[in-house]
Amino acid sequence: MRLRHHRGAAAAAGAGLTALLLAVGLTGNAAAATLFGDTFDDGTADGWSKSGGDWSVVTDGSPAYGQGNTASELARAFAGQTGWTDYRVQARVRPLSFNGANRLVGLASRSTSSTKMYRLALTNANRAELQMVNGSQISVLGSAALTVTTSTWYTLRIEATGSTIRGFVNGAQIAAGTDTAYAAGRIALVTAYASAVFDDVAVDGVGGTPTTPPTSSSPTASPTSPPPTNPPPTTGLVGWATQNGGTTGGAGGGTVTVSDPAALADAAEGDAATTVRVNGTFTCSTEIRVGSNKTVIGVGASSGLTGCGLNLRDARNIVVRNLRIAKVRAGVGNGDAIHLDNSTNVWIDHNDLSSDTTSGTDYYDGLLDVTHGSNFVTVSWNRLHDHVKCSLVGHSDSNSGEDSGKLKVTYHHNVFSNCFQRNPRVRFGNPVHVFNNYYVNTANPSYSYGVASTCGAGVLVEGNSFENMTDPTHVGEGSSPAGNLVERNNLYVNSGAPQTAGSVAAVPYAYTLDAASTVKATVTAGAGTGKISG
Secondary structure (H helix, E strand, O other): OOOOOOOOOOOOOOOOOEEEEEEOOOOOOOOOOOEEEEOOOOOOOOOOOEEEOOEEEOOOOOOOEOOOOOOOOOEEEEOOOOOOOEEEEEEEEEEEEEEEOOOEEEEEEEEEEEEEEEEEEEEEEOOOEEEEOOOOOEEEEEEEEOOOOOOOOEEEEEEEEEOEEEEEEEEEEEEEEEEOOOOOOEEEEEEOOEEEEEEEEEEOOOOOOOOOOOOOOOOOOOOOOOOOOOOOOOEEEEEEEHHOOOOOOOOOOEEEEEEEEHHHHHHHOOOOEEEEOOOOOEOOOOOOEOOEEEEEEOOOOOOOOOOOOOEOOOOOEEEEEEEEEEOEEOOOOOOOOOEEEEOOOOOOOOEEOOOOOOOOOOOOOOOOOEEOOEEEEEEEEEEEOOOOOOOEEEOOOOOOHHHOOOOOEEEEEEEEEEEEEOEEEEEEEEEEEEEOOEEOOOOOOOOOOEEEEEEEOHHHHHHHHEOOOOOOEEEEEEOOOOOOOEOOOOOEEEEOOOOEOOOOOOOOOOOOOHHHHHHHHHHHHHHOOOOOOO
């Protein structure tokens, strides 16, 4: 499954480039931009030029761009603009076969010709290398040992800022160096005596001349685009949890399957890397503490907890996926379905969190709260529903000493259904990135809001779909002072007008933004449990 790309024509001198050009335009900050993206979902490779090899759009579970000639010494596919300077390029690559020793597949940045570029290469010598390529001269800026296996997907990213070049594999930095050979140039997909498929290409950063983004839809607008015909993207880590070395959970450790709350508590404790498979629905009254380096994942569509939640306290490198957690009473441990307390690098993905809206405002606490200096968190493809106070970032107005500079959270492709408040409510975190979520209220309470920015926080709200939301975004909440909020390219259906204020820090990672008019169909089809294997 893949991040969806929606093309818009962009004039590029001599390139005929079809790309997504959206200016970020954050007041008071360097103007980041999403410069290009392609998932090849339309079955074409428009905008790409080829040099060597046999390139074509292939079906590899879904459309992707393949190079199939292992006899080709160098095969390259180029896209973008020669004037791009400081930018990040990311793509997924799956090596298929290597012809000989020390062969490679890779991604390139700042390519000034077919043989001059910065290249991040995966070699069948089981290394990842960040290279400066000048014809037959190759200088290695940095490298790391990495098992490279055919038929396995790898996410590669190159970040070029001034003379600093960094390379990342699967969200973890593997190399960095300083070089002044190339100040600007295009991107490229590369193989050398190897075959591979490439997908989900995304470029963002400062460079080129991005166009002005379209204005946000009016409060009375309604969706006009048809639902997507391709399956929704349901895997792949994006957002803040890719930073600070990335988030892998229990990968590389043992696996244990549990079928009662006591066994779950035992398996989840400690810091040894472990994947914990939750098989069945448990009724419990004591919260489950989760230690570091854990993946907690439900088996099937209905496994999870009723009556108690997960407490991620002082934990590092946690993944929670495919769980149903319901009706956690206030006063039962932390009182939240999932609670992050001083936790770092956490991915909350494809879960279903709920209570009910008939028991009063404070009968249940939060569904998903991120507090006490937690940082580098991604919340993706979840269903949060039928609850009053759904998701809080920063627990107290008086906690700036612990929270300032932290609480960096990404919310993307979640459903917030009948979540009357806190979707999220943010203190101090900057930037908190809220994109491509679907908000809908069918219960019609007298007051509801979507996203609130308070206590000097910075929240970027883009590409979301709001339906029947009284107050989709606002600044300040209750006694909390106002924060900063930038909104753009959102869709408002039978909803109030958004509130905005100030500026927001730049988002440092690559991502692909869906058009807001497609979000309802895409997210309702792909969010929640049962969409990934446990």
